Amino acid sequence: MAAEPLSNGAAYQSVPESYVLPGDKRPGSSPSSAAAIPVVDLGGDDPDRIVKQIMGAGREFGFFQVINHGVPGQVMGEMMSSAEEFFGLPTEEKMVLYSTDSKKLPRFHTSIGNDQEKLLYWRDCLKLGCYPLEQFRHQWPQKPARLRAALEAYTTAVRAVALRLLRLTAAGLGLDEGHFEGELTAGPVIMNVNHYVPCPEPSLTMGLAPHCDPNVVTVLADNGVRGLQARQRGSGGGWVDVEPLPGALVVNFGHQMEVVSNGALRGGEHRVVTNARAARTSLATFVMPAMGCAVAAAPGMVPDGEAPRYRAFTYQEFMGAYTAAIGDRDAVLARFQNKD
Numbered sequence: 001m002a003a004e005p006l007s008n009g010a011a012y013q014s015v016p017e018s019y020v021l022p023g024d025k026r027p028g029s030s031p032s033s034a035a036a037i038p039v040v041d042l043g044g045d046d047p048d049r050i051v052k053q054i055m056g057a058g059r060e061f062g063f064f065q066v067i068n069h070g071v072p073g074q075v076m077g078e079m080m081s082s083a084e085e086f087f088g089l090p091t092e093e094k095m096v097l098y099s100t101d102s103k104k105l106p107r108f109h110t111s112i113g114n115d116q117e118k119l120l121y122w123r124d125c126l127k128l129g130c131y132p133l134e135q136f137r138h139q140w141p142q143k144p145a146r147l148r149a150a151l152e153a154y155t156t157a158v159r160a161v162a163l164r165l166l167r168l169t170a171a172g173l174g175l176d177e178g179h180f181e182g183e184l185t186a187g188p189v190i191m192n193v194n195h196y197v198p199c200p201e202p203s204l205t206m207g208l209a210p211h212c213d214p215n216v217v218t219v220l221a222d223n224g225v226r227g228l229q230a231r232q233r234g235s236g237g238g239w240v241d242v243e244p245l246p247g248a249l250v251v252n253f254g255h256q257m258e259v260v261s262n263g264a265l266r267g268g269e270h271r272v273v274t275n276a277r278a279a280r281t282s283l284a285t286f287v288m289p290a291m292g293c294a295v296a297a298a299p300g301m302v303p304d305g306e307a308p309r310y311r312a313f314t315y316q317e318f319m320g321a322y323t324a325a326i327g328d329r330d331a332v333l334a335r336f337q338n339k340d
């Protein structure tokens with residue numbers, strides 16, 4: 001049975017049974033860390049400094065925030081407030097887009113959103129195809145009325161930031177600056193508009209389980225309510241709060257960056273914890289390869305005489321494994337690891 005959305009106007013006094021996670025899946029079952037996610041200022045005229053900071057953050061977390069990124073505050077604000085308005089629509093208006101078919105776009109769903117789910121995560125999501133605009137804009141929701149214009153402006157601007165960051169990252173890896181242009185970023189740009197209503201007992205639930213995004217790079221904005229956490233690399237592996245910074249964008253590398261960089265950069269593992277007081281809304285914009293794209297470590301990233309860490313694959317093949325492993329970071333990568 002498909003689950004009911006959480007954003008139905010109800011204020012929850014207790015957590016329904018199907019959202020209560022077993023002890024080892026609750027947020028308190030793994031350590032937290034007091035480290036901070038680096039903030040990279042994209043303004044100024046010192047590209048070397050920017051590249052160095054991206055590399056440092058990419059190695060340690062696969063996560064960073066960017067400020068002075070060039071997306072106008074008004075464009076971000078319009079997108080966020082239309083997204084919040086969507087979740088405030090009467091349930092029956094949102095349910096027109098409800099589906100448990102993960103391939104459908106646009107799609108409104110709750111938790112992960114398939115029929116087999118037994119344990120539910122505390123989030124609702126509107127998943128949208130965004131770019132190329134010509135391919136998707138005719139299918140965007142008609143309500144709220146300003147959502148379409150907001151999406152057009154926001155998607156275009158945020159995709160440009162992502163591509164700029166990929167040029168800087170390629171330079172940092174010592175690759176041709178255009179390495180990620182072409183097939184590696186030719187897939188559709190997809191957006192998860194996530195909404196987490198206040199949860200009466202955050203210690204029992206999770207908004208999203210730990211995962212690493214499957215794509216190349218994700219750019220995220222939030223409404224200032226905390227919840228997103230990133231995992232630090234290394235033996236401690238603690239969870240670090242991504243502090244909401246007004247006007248900033250949060251950037252995380254996906255699995256494909258780890259593969260292309262032959263492990264030099266990390267696909268950022270993250271999760272979302274719930275919040276008792278405020279509703280959180282986030283916009284996760286995914287830049288991804290074309291399905292047929294052959295993904296492999298960039299030649300310069302593999303030391304002479306060594307095999308790449310991961311064998312080559314098509315993005316379609318990777319997505320099959322990702323879906324089967326339900327996003328478990330190490331299990332997915334293990335499927336493609338070269339043994340020696």
Ligand SMILES: O=C(O)CCC(=O)C(=O)O
Nearest residue numbers: 192194208228272282284
């Ligand atoms: O809500 C967030 O901050 C994270 C969302 C996320 O990880 C996703 O949509 O893949």
Ligand SMILES: [Fe+2]
Nearest residue numbers: 211212213270
């Ligand atoms: Fe994610």
